[in-house]
Amino acid sequence: MPRIPHPEVDVPRQLPPWGLTRGGERPRLRSTAAALTSLTALAATGLVAGPAIARTTAGPCALERTEAHHSEGLDTWNTAYPRPDRTLDAVMVFLSFPDSPPLTDPDDLAADYFPATSDFFDRASYGKFALRPHPRREWVEMPEDSTSYAIERDWNASRRSAYLRDAVAAADPSVDFSRYDLVYLVADPDAPGVDSDATKVVNFDRPMRADGSDIRRIVTVFERHPPDRNVLAHETGHVFDLPDLYHRPTDGKGDWDTYVGDWDVMGSQFGLSPDLFGWHKWKLGWLDPRQVVCVSDGGRRLTLEPLSARPARGGIGGTKLAVVRTGRGSAIAIEARGAEGNDRETCSEGVLAYHVRNEEPPGGGPVEVVDAHPDAEACWGDSVYPPLADAPVGVGESFTVPDADVRIEVEGRTATGSWTVKVSAG
Numbered sequence: 001m002p003r004i005p006h007p008e009v010d011v012p013r014q015l016p017p018w019g020l021t022r023g024g025e026r027p028r029l030r031s032t033a034a035a036l037t038s039l040t041a042l043a044a045t046g047l048v049a050g051p052a053i054a055r056t057t058a059g060p061c062a063l064e065r066t067e068a069h070h071s072e073g074l075d076t077w078n079t080a081y082p083r084p085d086r087t088l089d090a091v092m093v094f095l096s097f098p099d100s101p102p103l104t105d106p107d108d109l110a111a112d113y114f115p116a117t118s119d120f121f122d123r124a125s126y127g128k129f130a131l132r133p134h135p136r137r138e139w140v141e142m143p144e145d146s147t148s149y150a151i152e153r154d155w156n157a158s159r160r161s162a163y164l165r166d167a168v169a170a171a172d173p174s175v176d177f178s179r180y181d182l183v184y185l186v187a188d189p190d191a192p193g194v195d196s197d198a199t200k201v202v203n204f205d206r207p208m209r210a211d212g213s214d215i216r217r218i219v220t221v222f223e224r225h226p227p228d229r230n231v232l233a234h235e236t237g238h239v240f241d242l243p244d245l246y247h248r249p250t251d252g253k254g255d256w257d258t259y260v261g262d263w264d265v266m267g268s269q270f271g272l273s274p275d276l277f278g279w280h281k282w283k284l285g286w287l288d289p290r291q292v293v294c295v296s297d298g299g300r301r302l303t304l305e306p307l308s309a310r311p312a313r314g315g316i317g318g319t320k321l322a323v324v325r326t327g328r329g330s331a332i333a334i335e336a337r338g339a340e341g342n343d344r345e346t347c348s349e350g351v352l353a354y355h356v357r358n359e360e361p362p363g364g365g366p367v368e369v370v371d372a373h374p375d376a377e378a379c380w381g382d383s384v385y386p387p388l389a390d391a392p393v394g395v396g397e398s399f400t401v402p403d404a405d406v407r408i409e410v411e412g413r414t415a416t417g418s419w420t421v422k423v424s425a426g
Contacts, residue, residue, distance in 0.1 A: 008200055008201050008203075008238050008244060008362065059289060059292070059294060060294050060296075060325065061292070061294035061295075061323035061324070061325050061331060062074055062075045062282075062323075063075070063325075063329060063330070063331055063356060063358040064076075064329070064358060065078065065358065066329070066358050066359050068358065068359050068360060068361050068366070069243070069361050069362060070238070070241050070242060070243035070244075070361075070362055070366075071358050071359075071366075072243065072279065072283070072356050072357065072358050072360070072366045072367065073329075073358035074279070074282060074283040077285075078241050080216060081216075081239065081240055081241040082181050082182070082239065082240065083240070083284065083285060084121065084125065084129040084131070084240050084284055084285075085125075085128055085129060085284065085285040085286070086129065086130075087129075087130040087132055088129070088130070088131055088132065088181040088182060089132050089134060089179065089180045089181050089182070090131060090132065090133050090134065090180060090181065090182035090183070090184060091134045091135075091136070091175060091177070091179070091180040091182070091183055091184065092110060092113070092114075092133055092134065092135040092136065092184040092186055093136050093140055093167070093171045093175060093183070093184065093185050093186065094106040094109060094110075094135075094136060094138075094139050094140065094186050094188070095139070095140055095141075095142055095167055095170070095171075095185060095186065095187050095188060096139040096140070096141050096142065096188045096191070097141070097142050097144070097145055097146035097187075097188060097191045097193070098141065098142070098143075098144070098145055099145035099146055099147065099191070099192065099193075100145075100146055100188060100190060100191040100192060102139055102188045102190065103190045104188070104189065104190065104225055106135065106136060106137055106138065106139060107135070107137065108225070109135075109186055109189070109225060110133070110135035112223070112225060112226050112227050113133075113184075113227070113232045114133040114135065115133075116229075116230075116232075116233075117131060117133075117230075117232045117233050117236065118130065118131045118132070118133060120230065120233045120265075120274075120342060121233065121236070123275070123308065123310070123341045123342050124275055124276050124281065124286070124341075124342055125281070125284070125286045126286060126310050126311060126317070127310070128285070128286050129284075129286065131182075131236070134179075134180065136171075136174070136175065138174075139188070140167075140170050140171045140174070141170065142163075142166050142167065142170055143166050143169075143170065144162075144166065145193065146187070146188070146191035146192055146193030146194055147192055147193035148193070149162060149163045149193060150193070151163070151187070151193055151194055151195045151198050151222060152195045152197070152198055153195065153197040153198050155198060160202070163220075164185075164202065164208075164218065164220075167185050168208065168210055168215075171185075172210060172211070176211050177210040177211045177213060177215060178210075178211040178212055178213035182219070182236070182239055183215060183217075183218045183219065184218075184219045184221055184232070185218055185219070185220050185221065186221040186223075187220075187221065187222050189222075189223060189224050189225040190225075194222050195222055196222050196223055196224045196227075197222075198220070198222045199219075199220065199221050199222050199223055199231060199235065200219075200220060200235070201217055201218070201219050201220075201235055201238040201239060202217060202218050202219075202220060203216070203217045204216055204217060217238075217239060219232075219235050219236065219238075219239065221235075228269055228270065229269060229270065230265050230269035230270070230271075230274055231269045233265050233269065233274070234265050234266060234269040237265065237266050237276070237280075240284060241283075242266050242276075242280055242283075242284075243266065243361070243362035243363075243366050244266060244267075244362040244363050245259055245260045245264055245266045245267035245362075245366065245367050246259060246260070246267050246268060246363065247259045247363065247365065248363045255385065256268075257384045257385035257388075258385065258387075258388075259365050259367065259368050259369070260354070260367055260368065260369045260388070261369060261383065261384060261385035261387070261388030261389060261391065262274070262346075262347065262383055262384050262385065262388065262389055263277065263337070263352065263354075263369055263388070263391070264276055264277045264280065264367070265342075266280070267367075267384075268384045268385075270384050271384055272343075272345045272346050272347050272379065272382060272383055272384075272389070273337055273342075273343045273345075273346040273347070274342055274343070275307060275308050275337075275341060275342035275343045277333065277335070277354065277367065278292075278307050278320050278321035278333060278335040279321065279323075279333045279354075279356050279367070281307075281320070281321075282321060287320055287321060288316045288317075290316060291316065291317060291318065291319055291320045291321065292319075292320070292321045292322075292323060293319050293321070293322045293323070294322075294323055294324075294325070295322055295323065295324045295334075295423045295425050296425065296426070297425060297426030298424075298425070298426060299407075299422065299423050299424035299425045299426070300422075300423060301411075301420070301421070301422045301423075302319055302322060302420075302421055302423065303318060303319060303414060303418045303419070303420050303421070304318075304319055304320065304321075304322065304334070304335060304336040304351065304418060304419045304421055305317060305318040305319060305320055305336065305418045306336045306337065306338030306340060306343075306349075306417060306418070306419075307320055307321075307335050307336060307337055307338075307343070308337070308338060308340045308341030308342055308343045308344075309338070309340060309341070309417070310341065318418065320335060321333060321334070321335050322334040322335070322421070322423055324404075324406050324423065324425045326355075326404055326406070329357060329358045329359050330355065330356065330357050330358070331355075331356045332353055332354070332355060332356070332370070332401055332404060332406050333353070333354055333356055334351060334352070334353050334408060334421070334423060335351070335352055336349075336350070336351050336352070336418070336419040336421075337349060337350065337351075337352050337392055338417065347378050347379035347382065347383055347389040347390065348378060348379075348389060348390045348391075348392055348394075349392065349394075350372075350392025350393050350394045350395075350397075350410065350419075351392055351393045351394075351408060351410050351419055351421055352369065352370075352391060352392045352393075353369075353370040353372070353393070353399075353401055353406075353408060354367055354368060354369045354370055355367065355368045355370065369388050369391050370391065370399075370401050370402070371387065371388055371390075371391045372390075372391055372392060372393045372394075372397065372399040372408075373390045373391065374387075376390055377389065377390065378390035393408050393409075393410050394410060395410050395411075395412055395413060395419075396410065396411075396412075397409075397410055398410070405425060405426055406423065406424070406425050407423070407424040407425075408421060408422075408423055409421065409422040409423075409424075
């Protein structure tokens, strides 16, 4: 059974200032003393810029970005996050501990994540985004034993702050943080105090300062060796303002994958169809506006290219996403999913529909896949959630979205593998 997903962050608002090292000296960073002050919880108001409702600039079917953490509104970009529409550089620092000499070489750990993570985003973005890793070749030793930090999934805030403080201080003599857009801190997986359920992204309400630059967030990695597949792609998605799409039960028990199942890595890193939803590709700037069709009253016929299909070199590609606006803060998105690219292991192909809501927080259902076959399941033993593994509408099938006046009819496929679809709305 796969492990439950990682939370993004849950830390209190205030953290202590820099303390003393074992030798009684205050840590000294190469250019600027880092300040770990005011880490926030999930709904970090300092990270969600702009008014609750902003002027729409992306067309009539684009939902407005709201104050919800990682809002699915995409009319404007939240500039507190780096937008992955260019090459971004990521440093990967490997942390060891005095109580546990490392058993693995940093190069081997780096190979757990790269080039796989870069390849995932290259495929997902159609080559529009490059994640360029810079793994360090040596271990950086932390000042305290691994057990002293009490690392765990729902981590004590003071222990977490001490870990981050010590890690940046220990790495700074050999790492120029000003050169990088992303920071990955990878703990020795064999250290006794390292908990593989503690991997997450930590957001800073007030940025850390190191080497004259701001660090707004850090990805803390505590994975086993080898790690969960696609785990770093999932965590990196948070760095780009994407929400957790899984459902976290209030008691920690029950199924976590009821909202989106295998569809989109932000739901599960274990999914058979982990490519990002077309809505997310639109949000991140990977879809050209001409590839998004707004369906108004009366509906229309259209041809949908498989979401993972890469356009010819220099080309834009065809229509990837159809959107029906269902309310001020909601829409139904429609896209074709096929067995290629990041979805090459998909359980089923067809036209997938899902609800998008711009006010829902991570874990609250900002995206919910619509199951076109609610009385059937598929891919037991492989799918993270078999009831949704066969969610797409197939050729010759029609389906009406429950509680919405939207009907999808898949009429056929073209010679190039695109799907001909009639969408009726209103």
